[in-house]
Amino acid sequence: MKVMRPSLLQPMLRSVTSNTLHIQSKTLSSLPLEGVKVVDMTRVLAAPYATMNLSDLGADVIKVERPGIGDETRKWGPPFLSPTLSNYFACCNRNKRSIVVDYTTHDGQVIIKKLMAQSDVFVENLKPGTLKKYKLDYENIKSSNEELIFASLSGYGQDGPYSKQGAYDVPLSAEGGLMGITGPVDGEPVKVGVALTDICSGLYLYSSIVAALYHRTKTGLGQQIDVSMFSTQLSMLVNVASNYLNSGIIAKPLGSSHLSIVPxxxxxxxxxxxxxxxxxxxxxxxxxxxxxxxxxxxxxxxxxxxxxxxxxxxxxxxxxxxxxxxxxxxxxxxxxxxxxxxxxxxxxxxxFEHPQAIHSDIVKTVHNEVDDVDIKVVGHPVKFNGKDPNNYTAPPVLGQHTISILQDLGYSDEEIRVLQKKNIIQSAT
Structure with missing residues (x-):
């Protein structure tokens, strides 16, 4: 077992009295997750949103992307910020470093394993079973890093009759009941204006990872996290679910009105x-x-x-x-x-012109040096001791940090050139 990282233990003092855990906080002089290293093999919105929240709080997030394509939301436009950055990609990928690795190759798998061995958290949202083909799944990895928190997000979970199906926000909001209660009375089906199922799934993933990090401070052990977007959507039905489960009421779209409160x-x-x-x-x-x-x-x-x-x-x-x-x-x-x-x-x-939005200073401007473009982002909504985390960096261009990350892993310049020649890695520079 690896030695516990002191940075995760320093923010708290623990003493046990009468079976109660008492926590005395020290003065915060750094971001809450400073010292936490995250390998982020995610794409689209839900899981990248989770890892962005981790990065906002100080975690070092390394985004692993596919050669040539990267995260497909880089191409989800118009509008675009630059030839390599869409507004969609920018909304959930700030504060991250991008490395391009073909993990389907042996050499690519070696790179991913080295990253995992030196990290606290690994996050992925591939179809269940994909990483097992390359021996990058939790069962194959945990023996080399017992402290690793291995977090997976998928449409329907890691097992069950629908587990192998891919999934996106709107189909899941339809299957999970949200579209069935959204829209005008007796109108056509309507989706929510943003990908709410994605966002809530990402927040469950994010909070579960933070909980697992805390659990690790007590046990020294990591664990596997399985977040299902379908289960998330069911949990989001809250009082509507309770009305059905306990009173048999099947809700219908009510426009903007409420089933239990008038007006x-x-x-x-x-x-x-x-x-x-x-x-x-x-x-x-x-x-x-x-x-x-x-x-x-x-x-x-x-x-x-x-x-x-x-x-x-x-x-x-x-x-x-x-x-x-x-x-x-x-x-x-x-x-x-x-x-x-x-x-x-x-x-x-x-x-965004609301007086409270202006007062909260929630809109931040970051600069991407590779594309020489200023990017506005919506900052983290939570303040700590009255302060915004305010550590924002621009969303990376594809492969912007490939070379520096490999150098940190101990790869020589010659080894990096060989990997580039074999198209196993890709660099923006």
Whole structure:
């Protein structure tokens, strides 16, 4: 077994008293995952999003890509930032180093194994069974690095009747129930505006890796992580799933309205739309005051949320007429004096020009020196001790760091030239 890396142990002091683990934090002088090394053999969105989050917190992430093609999202455009960088690729691959290796060859497998032997985490989202063909799967690797956390993300998990199927966000959101509850009442199927199943799967993967790193500080051992996008999608159904499992209710698309809360939806105003959220009786009383109907809560049809749900058609008819009489700005302004919420439906430009977005300084600019291009990215949304991680580097061009990574592994210049000549590796320079 390798010696535990001190960098993973230094941030915490542990003592056990009465079977309870007490953790006393030291002053943070570095990023939370500084010293963690990650081999990232992922592509598209879900898993790269997870490894980007690890990199935001200080992990050294080495992105392993295929010769010639790399991550196919490099070509997902327009729009493009440069001939080698699409906006899509840039959204989930900042802070990473790119090495191009043909892992289907013997020499390529040797490189991957050397990377694994020196790393804390290995992340992949290939079809289950792919790495086993090249003896790069967990069972073949764990004996050489018992501390390695081997994390896999796939459409349906590593086993089961659908495990060999490839998967993407929209088909999985369809199979997993999300599209079945999204869209207008009695309308055509509608997907969510971003790849929500991908993103949530990536966040499960990311949090599972962080949990495994913590577990390793107690045991000295790594482990295998299996994240299924299908299972993730089922877990995302939350209250809709609970309604079905416990009450047999099969939800249907409701537009912007809510099955269990009324009013909680968008209403057309005189000039646009406004979203109203009155989640409890107190907020409904305030809403009634704001619309000029203070008597409304005394109506036995609307006095509780349960009654408002039962009589939603009647209540929403009146509210729809009332909200249409004023502008969206009017309703947003008046809500600021009450406990209910009113919000405009912003487009993307309006969202990033929101005063809170500007205050949070969430948009960062990074520079890729190879393509000589400035790239704007949405930074990490979490602050630590009031500070943004703020260690952002540009998403790499294909093979930008191949040579330096191989040199770090101990390859000589001549060995690197031979690997290039055999097309086992590829470099941007």
């Amino acid at each position: 909680y939806q968008a209403f057309k105003t005189s000039d646009a739309y406004v979203v109203i959220a009155a989640n409890n009786d107190s907020q409904f009383y305030d809403l009634s005051e704001a619309v000029g109907w203070p008597w409304l809560p005394s109506n036995p049809m609307f006095s509780t949320n349960e009654l408002r749900v039962e009589n939603s058609e009647e209540l929403l008819k009146h509210l729809t007429e009332r909200f249409a009489e004023e502008t969206t700005e009017y309703w947003v302004d008046i809500a600021s004096s009450f406990s209910f919420t009113a919000a405009p439906i912003n487009n993307i430009q309006e969202a």
